[in-house]
Amino acid sequence: QVQLVQSGAEVKKPGASVKVSCKASGYTFTSYYMHWVRQAPGQGLEWMGIINLSGGNTNYAQKFQGRVTMTRDTSTSTVYMELSSLRSEDTAIYYCARTPYGGNSRFDYWGQGTLVTVSS
Amino acid sequence: DIQMTQSPSSLSASVGDRVTITCRASQSVNSYLNWYQQKPGKAPKLLIYAASSLQSGVPSRFSGRGSGTDFTLTISSLQPEDSAAYYCQQSYTTPYTFGQGTKLEIK
Numbered sequence: 001q002v003q004l005v006q007s008g009a010e011v012k013k014p015g016a017s018v019k020v021s022c023k024a025s026g027y028t029f030t031s032y033y034m035h036w037v038r039q040a041p042g043q044g045l046e047w048m049g050i051i052n053l054s055g056g057n058t059n060y061a062q063k064f065q066g067r068v069t070m071t072r073d074t075s076t077s078t079v080y081m082e083l084s085s086l087r088s089e090d091t092a093i094y095y096c097a098r099t100p101y102g103g104n105s106r107f108d109y110w111g112q113g114t115l116v117t118v119s120s
Numbered sequence: 121d122i123q124m125t126q127s128p129s130s131l132s133a134s135v136g137d138r139v140t141i142t143c144r145a146s147q148s149v150n151s152y153l154n155w156y157q158q159k160p161g162k163a164p165k166l167l168i169y170a171a172s173s174l175q176s177g178v179p180s181r182f183s184g185r186g187s188g189t190d191f192t193l194t195i196s197s198l199q200p201e202d203s204a205a206y207y208c209q210q211s212y213t214t215p216y217t218f219g220q221g222t223k224l225e226i227k
Contacts, residue, residue: 044207046218047217105211105216106170
């Protein structure tokens with residue numbers, strides 16, 4: 001069965017960086033895209049960007065350009081999202097979610113979420 | 121960016137009621153519109169994709185309609201387990217954007 005398993009909660013100080021992982025299993029890793037979506041406490045969902053798991057090319061939301069880096073390791077079927085220059089407003093649950101190639105890009109499977117807390 | 125606006129922001133309904141949530145896009149997204157359900161402490165779950173296609177395993181009481189800028193999610197007969205937040209999302213163009221959410225409470 002398809003599973004996306006994310007790394008554990010993180011506590012970071014303002015200005016630091018965080019790297020969250022998402023390990024995929026149960027399907028052909030490179031046949032899908034992976035996205036990162038975040039949710040601040042009590043708030044809605046915010047799309048951060050996408051990585052093509054086959055070629056590794058990325059497309060980031062303008063809001064995160066220059067601060068976010070998405071990478072993948074095809075040997076371990078793992079995707080990474082690194083966010084730098086953290087501020088308190090980055091406190092949120094970060095989700096990885098996959099979409100199929102072609103057609104309608106729907107997030108059909110999600111990771112369990114990783115809470116990142118930014119606090120001095 | 122395409123703005124997605126949902127209404128209402130919250131609603132309360134009884135078991136067995138028919139419930140409709142509306143989502144409006146700031147420009148046409150054709151049928152590139154998806155609906156998700158999120159329960160507290162859980163990741164969102166895909167309900168409807170491409171405006172009206174039911175995701176595998178989702179109960180048939182959920183349905184979606186619309187195209188262009190106006191969309192609806194309908195629950196035909198509300199069940200206690202449907203208490204959750206619901207989000208629409210456009211996948212017409214990046215950045216993909218979500219509605220602000222509709223919180224559904226069971227009376």
